[in-house]
Amino acid sequence: DIQLTQSPSFLSASVGDRVTITCRASQGISSYLAWYQQKPGKAPKLLIYGASTLQNGVPSRFSGSGSGTEFTLTISSLQPEDFATYYCQQLYSYPRTFGQGTKVEI
Amino acid sequence: QVQLVQSGSELKKPGASVKVSCKASGYTFTSYAMNWVRQAPGQGLEWMGWINTNTANPTYAQGFTGRFVFSLDTSVSTAYLQISRLKAEDTAVYYCAREQWLGYHYFFDYWGQGTLVTVSS
Numbered sequence: 429d430i431q432l433t434q435s436p437s438f439l440s441a442s443v444g445d446r447v448t449i450t451c452r453a454s455q456g457i458s459s460y461l462a463w464y465q466q467k468p469g470k471a472p473k474l475l476i477y478g479a480s481t482l483q484n485g486v487p488s489r490f491s492g493s494g495s496g497t498e499f500t501l502t503i504s505s506l507q508p509e510d511f512a513t514y515y516c517q518q519l520y521s522y523p524r525t526f527g528q529g530t531k532v533e534i
Numbered sequence: 535q536v537q538l539v540q541s542g543s544e545l546k547k548p549g550a551s552v553k554v555s556c557k558a559s560g561y562t563f564t565s566y567a568m569n570w571v572r573q574a575p576g577q578g579l580e581w582m583g584w585i586n587t588n589t590a591n592p593t594y595a596q597g598f599t600g601r602f603v604f605s606l607d608t609s610v611s612t613a614y615l616q617i618s619r620l621k622a623e624d625t626a627v628y629y630c631a632r633e634q635w636l637g638y639h640y641f642f643d644y645w646g647q648g649t650l651v652t653v654s655s
Contacts, residue, residue: 429596462641464579471629471648472571472579477641515579519640523595524569526579 430454430518434527441532447503449530451516456496460520463492463501466529467512475514476501506532536560538630538646545652551618554649556630563611564588567633569642570604570615574626584633585613620653627651 431454441447451461459479464472474483476492479499489504503510511534516527541555556568570582583594585604592604603616613630628649631642 460640464642466579471645472631472642473645474641474643477636478639481639483641483643517579517581517642522593524581524584526581529578 429523430457430521430525432516432518432525432527434514434516434530437528437530439530439532440534441506442534443506443508445506447506447510447532449501449514449516449532451494451499451501451527453497453499453518457518457520459495460518461492461494461499462517462519463490464515464517465510465512466515472515503532536632536644538632538644540628540630540646540649543650543652545654546620547655548620548622548653550620550653551616552620552651554615554617554628554651556613556615556646558611558613558632561632564608568604568606568613569631569633571629571631571642571645572626573629573648574623577626582615582628587613617651620651622653624651625653 433452435450461479463476466472475486475490480492491502493500513529513531515529537559539557544552546552564587567584569584572580582598585592590606601618605614630646632644634643
């Protein structure tokens with residue numbers, strides 16, 4: 429199975445900050461990586477797929493990059509509604525594993 | 535618009551069974567695979583497996599074989615997750631999620647709202 433390791437697990441930030449979350453895969457997954465945002469009590473929401481393609485309707489302050497084993501999710505200017513937990517997921521092979529999550533808090 | 539609507543919360547005793555439904559609307563049900571994801575209290579997302587909505591062939595992740603069954607009723611565009619011989623550690627929110635593909639990329643673009651299953655005596 430492919431393991432995904434996110435760092436950091438917790439991130440304390442302020443409104444307006446630039447935030448970067450890293451996701452490392454235990455083996456190469458090309459660009460078969462998605463990022464999701466989850467708020468408490470809600471279902472995850474797709475932000476980015478194919479490592480760098482922004483899902484329709486997602487604000488442009490979110491961006492993704494990377495290929496192979498190392499990926500990043502960047503929020504260029506953190507907004508109050510961005511405080512949430514973020515997960516990466518690989519869709520290169522089965523099982524479709526998720527990272528452990530990164531909680532972004534004030 | 536695409537929607538996945540899941541059944542409501544369940545409170546079950548250990549050893550009982552539960553069946554969670556996920557009703558799809560706004561798209562052709564058999565054109566997209568359906569996945570199931572578990573989230574234990576305060577924990578991360580765990581992929582349970584998927585079901586091919588054309589053939590009804592399920593695939594289960596390790597740790598979700600034996601007591602977990604994915605099924606379909608395509609006449610009502612609904613996927614089901616049944617868990618038998620429930621244990622306390624099955625307490626979690628269970629999500630269904632549609633798998634989309636565009637070009638060579640796959641992703642879960644629509645999710646149900648989640649169903650909380652609580653197992654307690």
